Amino acid sequence: xxxxxxxxxxxxxxxxxxxxxxxxxxxxxxxxxxxxxxxxxxxxxxxxxxxxxxxxxxxxxxxxxxxxxxxxxxxxxxxxxxxxxxxxxxxxxxxxxxxxxxxxxxxxxxxxxxxxxxxxxxxxxxxxxxxxxxxxxxxxxxxxxxxxxxxxxxxxxxxxxxxxxxxxxxxxxxxxxxxxxxxxxxxxxxxxxxxxxxxxxxxxxxxxxxxxxxxxxxxxxxxxxxxxxxxxxxxxxxxxxxxxxxxxxxxxxxxxxxxxxxxxxxxxxxxxxxxxxxxxxxxxxxx
Amino acid sequence: xxxxxxxxxxxxxxxxxxxxxxxxxxxxxxxxxxxxxxxxxxxxxxxxxxxxxxxxxxxxxxxxxxxxxxxxxxxxxxxxxxxxxxxxxxxxxxxxxxxxxxxxxxxxxxxxxxxxxxxxxxxxxxxxxxxxxxxxxxxxxxxxxxxxxxxxxxxxxxxxxxxxxxxxxxxxxxxxxxxxxxxxxxxxxxxxxxxxxxxxxxxxxxxxxxxxxxxxxxxxxxxxxxxx
Numbered sequence: 001x002x003x004x005x006x007x008x009x010x011x012x013x014x015x016x017x018x019x020x021x022x023x024x025x026x027x028x029x030x031x032x033x034x035x036x037x038x039x040x041x042x043x044x045x046x047x048x049x050x051x052x053x054x055x056x057x058x059x060x061x062x063x064x065x066x067x068x069x070x071x072x073x074x075x076x077x078x079x080x081x082x083x084x085x086x087x088x089x090x091x092x093x094x095x096x097x098x099x100x101x102x103x104x105x106x107x108x109x110x111x112x113x114x115x116x117x118x119x120x121x122x123x124x125x126x127x128x129x130x131x132x133x134x135x136x137x138x139x140x141x142x143x144x145x146x147x148x149x150x151x152x153x154x155x156x157x158x159x160x161x162x163x164x165x166x167x168x169x170x171x172x173x174x175x176x177x178x179x180x181x182x183x184x185x186x187x188x189x190x191x192x193x194x195x196x197x198x199x200x201x202x203x204x205x206x207x208x209x210x211x212x213x214x215x216x217x218x219x220x221x222x223x224x225x226x227x228x229x230x231x232x233x234x235x236x237x238x239x240x241x242x243x244x245x246x247x248x249x250x251x252x253x254x255x256x257x258x259x260x261x262x263x264x265x266x267x268x269x270x271x272x273x274x275x276x277x278x279x280x281x282x283x284x285x286x287x
Numbered sequence: 288x289x290x291x292x293x294x295x296x297x298x299x300x301x302x303x304x305x306x307x308x309x310x311x312x313x314x315x316x317x318x319x320x321x322x323x324x325x326x327x328x329x330x331x332x333x334x335x336x337x338x339x340x341x342x343x344x345x346x347x348x349x350x351x352x353x354x355x356x357x358x359x360x361x362x363x364x365x366x367x368x369x370x371x372x373x374x375x376x377x378x379x380x381x382x383x384x385x386x387x388x389x390x391x392x393x394x395x396x397x398x399x400x401x402x403x404x405x406x407x408x409x410x411x412x413x414x415x416x417x418x419x420x421x422x423x424x425x426x427x428x429x430x431x432x433x434x435x436x437x438x439x440x441x442x443x444x445x446x447x448x449x450x451x452x453x454x455x456x457x458x459x460x461x462x463x464x465x466x467x468x469x470x471x472x473x474x475x476x477x478x479x480x481x482x483x484x485x486x487x488x489x490x491x492x493x494x495x496x497x498x499x500x501x502x503x504x505x506x507x508x509x510x511x512x513x514x515x
Binding site: 080125 | 289290292293296297300301304305363364365367368369371372373374
């Protein structure tokens with residue numbers, strides 16, 4: 001569905017994207033993880049044809065992105081972080097503009113508003129919506145067209161946990177319908193919960209990629225099992241067959257409060273590979 | 288073509304809720320009706336307020352509203368959403384231009400109710416040319432300005448020059464000398480005669496040159512800045 005090969009893009013002599021290759025199959029959720037300034041939005045803009053790469057090929061639906069027809073573009077939903085809504089117009093009117101452009105019947109407008117939980121606010125001016133509601137309206141705008149490919153740039157950035165969860169549910173529903181989702185995020189929990197495949201992006205380069213669990217297991221160097229005992233004591237055991245007896249003994253004595261294996265999270269993998277945290281901004285890096 | 292219709296429909300809905308743009312379209316037609324019916328000064332030329340306000344309306348409303356609409360869409364990133372939805376830049380600009388032209392023509396229609404019926408086609412025909420030039424100049428500003436603040440600071444002096452020069456030219460010869468190169472002043476002179484037969488070639492020439500310059504500036508601005 002989405003194929004990119006050897007993508008380079010620079011601004012004012014600074015390489016923002018360096019040699020990105022992607023091959024994303026249909027019906028999957030691909031997550032691009034990276035801190036602010038890593039090049040996520042630039043890459044999504046290159047893939048969606050909003051920016052022309054300095055070199056490299058981008059193909060969507062098997063066609064070069066610059067050669068996509070109007071009909072092809074109608075199958076692509078793009079929700080960028082900075083995309084606005086018409087503040088003075090109601091939620092329904094905001095969607096009706098795009099329903100008219102895409103030739104979607106108006107009953108779909110109200111169905112989509114219901115899907116995103118805004119049916120009671122259909123007549124409310126968009127400027128009076130909360131940040132979370134506005135994000136849902138922006139998402140409704142792209143879901144209304146039943147896209148085959150969905151590009152989401154930081155879809156839950158700055159939202160409360162409830163709204164975040166709601167948006168995750170909507171994204172997973174799209175996947176179930178066979179939609180390919182390309183999302184950027186700096187939230188590793190979001191990536192782990194949603195994505196079939198993730199790529200860790202740092203300073204314009206993909207430093208690691210794979211299924212979230214697979215990536216985490218690959219960097220599980222310590223291979224320990226951490227047990228918190230009912231006495232309040234924490235113990236660490238080697239993650240091998242030699243520890244089985246000890247764990248069984250503790251379990252049978254009822255001494256185990258919690259038990260965890262020690263594989264790293266995407267956050268710690270990213271930290272190990274780059275020395276940066278995923279929620280690290282450019283300002284923090286150069287401070 | 289369908290997208291042009293969508294843009295026009297969107298603007299109609301938006302304008303009804305946008306008091307700052309709405310007031311620009313309504314103010315001069317309403318003032319014209321009030322002044323023509325309520326104010327009577329001895330020796331005042333016939334239809335003085337209709338002719339004066341219509342020229343001010345032509346130099347002010349289309350210019351400021353087109354610039355405001357485009358710059359607001361750029362600032363709030365709704366224009367980018369439209370472009371991503373496969374609305375072509377020319378479709379968007381044509382939609383905005385046609386919409387503003389239609390609203391201004393409706394305003395001119397209201398103003399023309401003070402005129403004898405025989406003069407109305409001339410009045411509307413001449414103003415429609417003026418609206419076109421003002422819309423193109425407003426589009427130049429909207430394309431050039433990255434946001435509403437810059438747009439307002441550019442459009443204000445331009446609008447004041449074009450809309451007030453014809454009025455000031457009545458009282459000052461030096462201003463009259465300069466103003467004769469503006470399409471607004473030539474259209475005021477055309478409205479003073481109010482006959483097709485009385486159209487002077489120099490008026491046609493100035494309006495044509497102003498049109499060509501405005502269109503040229505529009506293409507330069509669009510080539511440099513696009514709609515992003």
